[in-house]
Amino acid sequence: MNVKYLLLASALASQVVMAEDAPKPNPVTEVGLVKIEWQNPKDFRDIKTSNELQSRFENRLFETLTKNINKQAEKILKPGQTLQMTVTNLDLAGDMRPTFGATPGDLRIVKDLYPPRATFSYSISEADKVIVAGDEKITDMSFMYNSHRFNDRPFQYETTLFTDWLQKSIAPKL
Template sequence: MKIKYLLLASVFSGQVAMAEDAPEPNPLTEVGVVKIEWQNPKEFRDIKTSTELQSRFEKRLFETLTKNINKQAEKSLKPGQTLHMQVTNLDLAGDMRPTFGATPGDLRIVKDLYPPRATFSFTVNEGDKVIISGDEKITDMSFMYNSHRFNDRPFQYETTLFTDWLQKSVEPKL
């Protein structure tokens, strides 16, 4: 009788272990002409939050960036063209610092020492035809010094990082 229960317990624990080992699907966001796959965000350099659940923060981050990138892409791309991106690394502007109990969570300190960065591959498609493709590693070292960037939009520095890339690197090639 004990062996029967041990066998059942081992079968159930094996199934639980297999379920935990299954990789989570990569988040995918799509707005307008932009589709972004966020590849393995748990390994991104710094997308930590201090005030909300990490999963909720990541969802809000990815959706906001996709929406903001789409605003620029609709201006930069020609009608019928789409932008597909696979983001492999993201580092938000600033750095998370512990408060040692002074506040409920850590604080993100934004200084010019910690610029926003991103690593990704992309394609600009027109129907099924690839117009432009490439791999990019972008950083905005002057993100703190551009006066038009001082506002209260969420993820303003990261949005500017991507929109500047679209304007300066993609738009001239179209």
């Protein structure tokens, strides 16, 4: 009788392990003119959270960045144009540091030594025709000294990183 229960328990446990090993689809966020695929976020350099569930933090991060990129894209793109991005790496401003029990979670220390970075490919389309495309690796080394540093919006440094890229690299091409 006990052997049946042990076999049943081990079969259920192996199914749970197999379900966890199944590859998860890449998250995709879409707001207005912008569609972003976040490719293998578990491999990103640093998108760790200090005080919430990692999956919830990632969803909030991806949605916020997509919304903020769309705000800038609406100012730059012409009617009928869309921006598609595939982000392959993201490194948030700052660095996670353990608190060794002083607080319930780690702390993100933001210093100019740890700038925000992103690696991605992009394409701008108009009527199903790609008009601009490329691969980018961007970093904002002066993120602590720009005029937005007193803004307390979530992911302000990363938003500025993408906004500056759109203004300086994409706007002149259109």
